[in-house]
Amino acid sequence: MAAADSPSTALRRRDLxxxxxxxxxxxxxxxxxxxxxxxEQQGLDASASVVAVEGVPQAAVERWDxxxxxxxxxxxxxxxxxxxxxxxxxxxxxxEQLGEANVGLGRALAxxxxxxxxxxxxxxxxxxxxxxxxxxxxxxxxxxxxxxSLFEQKLRGLGVxxxxxxxxxxxxxxxxxLAKPSPATGTVPGLAESP
Amino acid sequence: xxxxxxxxxxxxVTMKCGSMDWDAAVTWTVNGTDIDESHLNGxxxxxxxxxxxxxxxxxxxxxxxxxxxxxxxxxxxxxxxEPVLMCRSNNYPKGFYCSWHLPTPTYIPxxxxxxxxxxxxxxxxxxxxIPKNRCHIRYLQLFSTVKYKVTLTVTNAxxxxxxxxTFDEFAIVKPDPPESVVAKPVPNNPRRLxxxxxxxxxxxxxxxxxxxxxxxYRPLILDQWQHVELSDGTSHTITDAYAGxxxxxxxxxxxxxxxxxxxxxxAVHATPWTEEPKHLxxxxxxxxxxxxxxxxxxxxxxxxxxDKGAVVGSGAVAVCWTAGLVVAAYSVLFI
Numbered sequence: 001m002a003a004a005d006s007p008s009t010a011l012r013r014r015d016l017x018x019x020x021x022x023x024x025x026x027x028x029x030x031x032x033x034x035x036x037x038x039x040e041q042q043g044l045d046a047s048a049s050v051v052a053v054e055g056v057p058q059a060a061v062e063r064w065d066x067x068x069x070x071x072x073x074x075x076x077x078x079x080x081x082x083x084x085x086x087x088x089x090x091x092x093x094x095x096e097q098l099g100e101a102n103v104g105l106g107r108a109l110a111x112x113x114x115x116x117x118x119x120x121x122x123x124x125x126x127x128x129x130x131x132x133x134x135x136x137x138x139x140x141x142x143x144x145x146x147x148x149s150l151f152e153q154k155l156r157g158l159g160v161x162x163x164x165x166x167x168x169x170x171x172x173x174x175x176x177x178l179a180k181p182s183p184a185t186g187t188v189p190g191l192a193e194s195p
Numbered sequence: 196x197x198x199x200x201x202x203x204x205x206x207x208v209t210m211k212c213g214s215m216d217w218d219a220a221v222t223w224t225v226n227g228t229d230i231d232e233s234h235l236n237g238x239x240x241x242x243x244x245x246x247x248x249x250x251x252x253x254x255x256x257x258x259x260x261x262x263x264x265x266x267x268x269x270x271x272x273x274x275x276x277e278p279v280l281m282c283r284s285n286n287y288p289k290g291f292y293c294s295w296h297l298p299t300p301t302y303i304p305x306x307x308x309x310x311x312x313x314x315x316x317x318x319x320x321x322x323x324x325i326p327k328n329r330c331h332i333r334y335l336q337l338f339s340t341v342k343y344k345v346t347l348t349v350t351n352a353x354x355x356x357x358x359x360x361t362f363d364e365f366a367i368v369k370p371d372p373p374e375s376v377v378a379k380p381v382p383n384n385p386r387r388l389x390x391x392x393x394x395x396x397x398x399x400x401x402x403x404x405x406x407x408x409x410x411x412y413r414p415l416i417l418d419q420w421q422h423v424e425l426s427d428g429t430s431h432t433i434t435d436a437y438a439g440x441x442x443x444x445x446x447x448x449x450x451x452x453x454x455x456x457x458x459x460x461x462a463v464h465a466t467p468w469t470e471e472p473k474h475l476x477x478x479x480x481x482x483x484x485x486x487x488x489x490x491x492x493x494x495x496x497x498x499x500x501x502d503k504g505a506v507v508g509s510g511a512v513a514v515c516w517t518a519g520l521v522v523a524a525y526s527v528l529f530i
């Protein structure tokens with residue numbers, strides 16, 4: 001069993017959670033704006049359904065309220081690492097497709113990519129605080145995808161941004177759960193568990 | 196045989212008297228009242244262009260024996276129009292409910308069937324006992340990008356109709372209004388009002404899913420509202436109220452991150468604190484004030500100006516020495 005939190009650890013966790021909540025909130029707002037711009041400039045239908053694509057982390061989760069703190073952090077971290085790679089790929093594809101024609105979209109993508117990277121780092125800090133080992137990143141990055149047509153690339157991009165927007169909301173909720181002190185021990189519920 | 200017969204408003208209805216021949220002598224009644232023979236074609240009852248008032252129990256009796264040969268309950272109505280369907284989550288993240296109604300009545304019984312699909316999964320919408328036109332669903336997943344599709348079909352004896360709504364998990368989140376809104380004046384502060392409220396009781400977990408609030412207030416004498424958005428807490432002090440004016444105050448709530456604002460709460464009224472006006476002081480204070488200064492108003496009858504022992508004369512012209520001296524002084528001034 002993990003030892004009960006020291007007051008400084010509890011304070012640090014709460015501080016990290018608060019900052020993380022603000023980061024996720026800002027990220028979500030920027031992703032929503034980026035989504036609108038992306039749909040318009042790629043000539044897509046905003047209401048189009050996008051089938052789940054391999055490699056894009058789905059925010060949807062069952063029994064969310066039963067998740068432990070560690071599960072929340074690990075799932076978030078895996079998701080944002082994946083988004084980091086996906087957004088980098090989108091940025092490259094967008095530059096190839098449009099060159100200098102759409103600098104605005106490129107800048108917005110790059111800004112969101114930066115926030116996603118920052119948030120992933122933030123999650124790593126939280127995991128370190130819980131004395132949890134930070135899982136290593138897969139060296140081979142994204143799974144190899146079949147060559148997609150231009151239209152398929154655009155649809156995948158739409159799927160990526162939509163899931164990222166959902167994840168940003170989920171992350172805010174997850175961090176709020178993490179920030180809640182346990183009434184009996186003062187530890188975060190779900191984190192005081194056997195390694 | 197007795198049964199129910201449903202017909203559309205405006206239809207022409209022909210009723211046969213059971214197995215009686217066309218030329219048999221019969222009598223038709225509606226709700227026990229004889230129907231005029233002008234509505235008969237042989238033994239058939241002909242009702243043209245029926246309206247709602249013609250709903251009732253129709254009976255056919257054999258002419259001479261008055262044996263009941265046929266009975267039916269005619270219900271005149273209309274097929275259903277497209278129903279109105281609404282889905283909302285006021286208890287996020289537990290689930291959502293859908294409620295429905297018909298835009299116009301059909302005047303005959305209707306049956307409703309609702310289906311909910313999330314992606315490829317069928318979900319069961321459990322009917323509420325009260326109200327009857329409502330059902331609720333528990334979320335199996337949260338944070339899904341897959342839309343929900345809800346289809347409501349309404350059927351009656353004269354026809355069928357349906358409607359479909361499609362929505363995201365986040366889009367239908369709308370809390371109930373805040374509860375127990377209270378507004379109080381602040382002592383010794385003529386421009387302040389303290390407002391407090393509670394989270395709606397239907398919102399299951401305000402700690403994990405905090406609400407933000409929108410407060411609006413105005414003096415009764417003005418039409419324009421002031422607005423304040425509050426990201427946390429369930430109280431607020433208004434500091435710019437007009438002194439002495441009665442205010443009307445309402446609060447609305449929204450999930451901090453998703454969905455739409457609730458309806459406005461029940462309105463409360465309050466007036467800022469005002470200093471007590473001096474003329475409302477007690478009788479003792481009036482007595483003290485009158486003897487201390489030359490007052491310009493009439494002293495109340497019980498107020499004594501002079502002691503009993505100083506009174507000269509009697510009855511209506513009884514005066515005391517001090518009063519007499521005052522009168523004499525004024526008389527000298529005006530000569």
